[in-house]
Amino acid sequence: MEGRFFLTTLNEILSWGRKYSLFQYPFVTACCGMEYMAAACAHFDIDRFGAGWTRFSPRQADMLLVVGTVTQKLAPVLKTVYDQMTEPKWVIAFGTCAVSGGIYDNYAVVQGIDQIIPVDVYIPGCPPRPETVLDGLIKLQEKIKNQEQEWRWKRRKF
Amino acid sequence: MPTRIEREARPESLLINMGPSHPAMHGTIRIMLELDGEKILNSEVEIGYLHRGFEKMCENRTYFNLLPYTDRLNYVSPLINNLGYVMTVEKMLGIEVPRRAQLIRVLMSELSRISDHLTCLAAMAMECGAFTVFLYKIKAREFIWDVIEWTTGARMTTSYIRIGGVRADLHPDYRPALEKAITETRQVLKDVHGLLDKNKIFLNRTRDIAVIKPEEAINFGWTGPCLRSTGVYYDVRKAHPYLVYNELDFEVPLGERGDNYDRYMVRMLEMEQSLRIIEQVMAQLPASPPEIMADGLEPYEAIKQARRQRPEKPIKLSPNLEGAEKHRYPEILCSDRRYVPPPKEEVYTTIEGLISHFKFFMKGHGIRPPKGEVYFAVEGGNGELGFYIVSDGTDKPYRLHLRAPCFHIVSALEFLIKGHMVADVIPTFGSLNMIGGELDR
Amino acid sequence: MEMEETEILAKLKNKFPQQVKETFISLGMEVAVIDKEALFEVMSFLKEKPQDYAMLLDLTCVDYLGEEPRFEMVYHLFSLSSNRKLRIKARVSEKEPRIASLTPLWRNANWLEREVYDLFGIEFVGHPDLRRIFMYDGFEGHPLRKDYPLRLRQPRIKFRK
Numbered sequence: 001m002e003g004r005f006f007l008t009t010l011n012e013i014l015s016w017g018r019k020y021s022l023f024q025y026p027f028v029t030a031c032c033g034m035e036y037m038a039a040a041c042a043h044f045d046i047d048r049f050g051a052g053w054t055r056f057s058p059r060q061a062d063m064l065l066v067v068g069t070v071t072q073k074l075a076p077v078l079k080t081v082y083d084q085m086t087e088p089k090w091v092i093a094f095g096t097c098a099v100s101g102g103i104y105d106n107y108a109v110v111q112g113i114d115q116i117i118p119v120d121v122y123i124p125g126c127p128p129r130p131e132t133v134l135d136g137l138i139k140l141q142e143k144i145k146n147q148e149q150e151w152r153w154k155r156r157k158f
Numbered sequence: 159m160p161t162r163i164e165r166e167a168r169p170e171s172l173l174i175n176m177g178p179s180h181p182a183m184h185g186t187i188r189i190m191l192e193l194d195g196e197k198i199l200n201s202e203v204e205i206g207y208l209h210r211g212f213e214k215m216c217e218n219r220t221y222f223n224l225l226p227y228t229d230r231l232n233y234v235s236p237l238i239n240n241l242g243y244v245m246t247v248e249k250m251l252g253i254e255v256p257r258r259a260q261l262i263r264v265l266m267s268e269l270s271r272i273s274d275h276l277t278c279l280a281a282m283a284m285e286c287g288a289f290t291v292f293l294y295k296i297k298a299r300e301f302i303w304d305v306i307e308w309t310t311g312a313r314m315t316t317s318y319i320r321i322g323g324v325r326a327d328l329h330p331d332y333r334p335a336l337e338k339a340i341t342e343t344r345q346v347l348k349d350v351h352g353l354l355d356k357n358k359i360f361l362n363r364t365r366d367i368a369v370i371k372p373e374e375a376i377n378f379g380w381t382g383p384c385l386r387s388t389g390v391y392y393d394v395r396k397a398h399p400y401l402v403y404n405e406l407d408f409e410v411p412l413g414e415r416g417d418n419y420d421r422y423m424v425r426m427l428e429m430e431q432s433l434r435i436i437e438q439v440m441a442q443l444p445a446s447p448p449e450i451m452a453d454g455l456e457p458y459e460a461i462k463q464a465r466r467q468r469p470e471k472p473i474k475l476s477p478n479l480e481g482a483e484k485h486r487y488p489e490i491l492c493s494d495r496r497y498v499p500p501p502k503e504e505v506y507t508t509i510e511g512l513i514s515h516f517k518f519f520m521k522g523h524g525i526r527p528p529k530g531e532v533y534f535a536v537e538g539g540n541g542e543l544g545f546y547i548v549s550d551g552t553d554k555p556y557r558l559h560l561r562a563p564c565f566h567i568v569s570a571l572e573f574l575i576k577g578h579m580v581a582d583v584i585p586t587f588g589s590l591n592m593i594g595g596e597l598d599r
Numbered sequence: 600m601e602m603e604e605t606e607i608l609a610k611l612k613n614k615f616p617q618q619v620k621e622t623f624i625s626l627g628m629e630v631a632v633i634d635k636e637a638l639f640e641v642m643s644f645l646k647e648k649p650q651d652y653a654m655l656l657d658l659t660c661v662d663y664l665g666e667e668p669r670f671e672m673v674y675h676l677f678s679l680s681s682n683r684k685l686r687i688k689a690r691v692s693e694k695e696p697r698i699a700s701l702t703p704l705w706r707n708a709n710w711l712e713r714e715v716y717d718l719f720g721i722e723f724v725g726h727p728d729l730r731r732i733f734m735y736d737g738f739e740g741h742p743l744r745k746d747y748p749l750r751l752r753q754p755r756i757k758f759r760k
Contacts, residue, residue: 027179029186029208030595031233034277034314038303041296056181073735074186074207076756077178103226106211106749107742108734115758127314162728206733213718214743249626376653376679379707390679397682532626533657533675533686546673548661561657561675569710598733 011148018062018088019144020050022137025061027081030068032095035127044130049137058084063140064117069097070110082117090120090140095127102126163202167192171199176583178207184281185594189571189583196579201572208594216558221247221525222321222518224555229315231560232596234277235270235539237306240319245400246534246545247321250527253494258443259323260401265439266318267536268432269306272343273299274539274591275383275425282422282588283354286363291350298346301339308335321525322498323491328443336440340433347429354422364418368574368586371416378573379566382541383428384590387413387420394537408435421589461503497525524553540564540591562596605629607650607685615641628686635672635689639699645676645685646704652676652685655705658712660691660719664745668692670721674701691721700726718743 026036040046040054047053055061058081070078082091093113096102099122101111113119120143123136167173172193178186186207192200212231216224228243229236241263248255255263280295303313308329310318318325329335354360370380372388385392393410395403411427413420491498499518504511517523529551535544541563548557567590575583608622608629618637623630633641645652656675663669668690676685691698700723701708712723713732720741723729731738735755740747 026181031230031315033185034233037277037296038300038313041300042293043297043300054181068185069208069210071207071209072752072755073209074178075754077207079756081179104210104215106215107747107751107753108209108211110754116756118759129313162730206731206735209733211742211749214749218749374706377706379655379705392679530625533628533684542656544657544675546657546659546675557661559657559659565710565714566707569707573706 012145015145015147019141022049022051022063022090022140023053023055023061024051024063024065025056025058025081025085026054026065026067027078028067029070029074030095030097032068032097032127035125035130035133036065036067036094039130039133044134046134046137049134049141051137058082059086061085062089064089064091065094066091066098066113067094069095069102069104070113070116071108072110073108075110075116078113079116090144091117092121092123092136092140093119094123094133094136096124097126099124161190161202161204163190163192163200166200168199170194174580184587184592185597187568187592187594187597189587191580191583193580196581198575198578198580198583201575203568203571205568206598208598210595210599212560212599213558216555218554220521220553221527221555224558225317225320226315229317230595231562231599232274232538232540232543232564232593233314234593235267235274236315237266237270237319238274238536238538238543240317241267242534242536242538242543242545244319244321245536246532246547247525247527249534250530250532250547250549251321251497251525253322253497255323256491257402258327259491261439261443262324262328263319264401264403264406265436265443266306266309266324268435268439269302269339271539272429272432273302275429276302276343278539278588278591279350279422279425282585283350283360285584285588286360288354288357288360291353294346294349298339298343301335301342305332305335305339308332320491320498322494333440336436340436343429343433347426351426361419363582363585364422364589366415367418367578367582368589369415369417370570370574374573375416375570378570380541380570381566382538382563383424384421384567385541386410387424388416389414394535394542398535400536402439406435406438408432418585418589461507522553526551526553535561538563540567540593540596543596560596560599562599564590564592564597568592568597607683610650611641611644614644625686628684630686630688632688632690635691635698638687638689639701641687642674642701642704645687650678651680652678654679655701655708655711656684658701658708658715660715660721662719662743662745670696670719672698672715672721696721697724698722699724702726717741720744 028036038044064082064085066078093099097104098113101109110116121136121140123132125132174191174193176189178188188204190202191198212227215227225240228239231239276295276299280292283291306316307313309332310316310325370388372390375385375388376390381392389412391410391412396410408431411424413424487501500511500514505515527549529549531548533544533546535542542561543563544561546559546561547555550556571590575586608631611631612619612622615637618634618641620632620634654677656677659673661671661673663671670691672689672691674687676687689698698721700712702725710732712726713730715721716723716729717731717733718741734742738753
């Protein structure tokens, strides 16, 4: 019991650090990419929330933004990219096509990326307005704050 | 099954894969390169990672229902795809669109064309390292999207241009917003000309790289700004004019050498010409019809009050139904009642209006063109955007095929980058303006 | 004006009397229906000067399920010097889905024919590298045929739920 206060404060400090410095890997495929670009630029700045820097390599990123439609041909590539990312990692499904296949219910489109990888935040919209994107990002930050953070010393104890 | 390049590669060369998910934000395409040091010996382009089955979906939707699918083809200039599809169907039906609707269509399609060129060059410049140019151009694009949003309701995928005309009239206060967009775009273009035109680094990366001769470009089926950069004068707006383009005064910039720098320059000059067209159209558009009574009442109450007046007063319905009032019809939608939804006053009050509304949207009735086929092309952001529709008399198209301009342009990529260095692939690919939605349909 | 527009169709009929089955004008565009065996000769004739149809705009296929022959190949040609478009159609049957490839004449026919092969299953004789272009290896069937159901998915990896 003596470590309780210490552990929760450490948890909070760690989650504060992690949520305000998210390195994103934008997996951009389709039309939502335009709204992603608009959200990242001057009018609706995503950099104010600490998530500005895009790391163009999965091994250096901790947030995977799947933007746009994922087709059957692209599904193994998405799984490989997700597996290449290091812990801790979060996934945002951006746009209706990533959330559930969107208006394309046919032979070529995966009906939602949660059939392939686990998803943390779903941002609907076709394409979503940049304000919706920022709202989704804030929800992800809240989720990170309330999560149990993984760190090595804790695991070694057991 | 090994790909072609794996079969043909020499054992001492290096095979590199620029995979489907790469940071040059163009979408998903896979370029495999066979290298000797840094020089490219052979390459192979693999597409199809965004094949969403557009043509097959269209065979299962009625002519009216498939408008949103056309938005998402060339998603940087969505109103032009809408326009191409709608004009093809109108050609098949043989209907005439009122003049105000034609002017609004020209205005919207030129705004989309500017937004297309801005995005293409912004991405190309960002990959060469000029991040400021990217931010400036996206800022200008936001002003243009504001104008589009005020009128159509959505920033990007709008479904605004409908069969028979447009969905709603321009916003009453559109003029100040449009003038602001024009001045901001001109300022941004001036800044970017100053930043990139004589910049030694940009010139070294784009001058005399990926040169293509006019005969080869025609053989590859290129159209649009990429073809005009080689010196061939072909613009669908001048060769087969549609809408009111034959009355407007604009030039078509041509390049000389067909390299990356010319493709960049042709797009910059075309944006200036599009701004000229927009100013001419703005001068020709009379002010919106005068203000209307019964703001704030329920639609049924408003219609009843309007009918009590002699003569019947035009009313304004709630914002969702904007554009569907009877007095708007002669100006923004054609008057042939078979092909457009009936005005909302009639739908809400008379039984004939309700029945015709029901029959228009119901599957099996609605727009049924005569049997036959048609091909029509408009000038898209990348070139000649053509639609080929085969109709069998029912309310769904039997076959709809899109002539995507990017498909032909990207098929020449393997030819263009042969013999150059790896780093030349990036500005070349950026200047070709590949849009995944159009390429893979 | 009428005579000028149908000049090319009259020329085609004179040069290839048996192979050109019918010619007509449909909604402002000249159309010629030809025999599939004569495709390469007709296209080479159209590409030379003075007809000078230098650009192959489009190459596609329509599936008429129930009719025999089943498929119809549609070619759109464009001449820059005389600013005219032309549509050529040729029927291909299902039992022998083969037709000559136009790759030696126009280089964009390479990818266009790969697309038709992928989506419809028609083989092009003389194509240097006939493979699927939109769908992936391991996909069975040809999606745009009328008897392929819209929602038949063939996933590449195992799904989670």
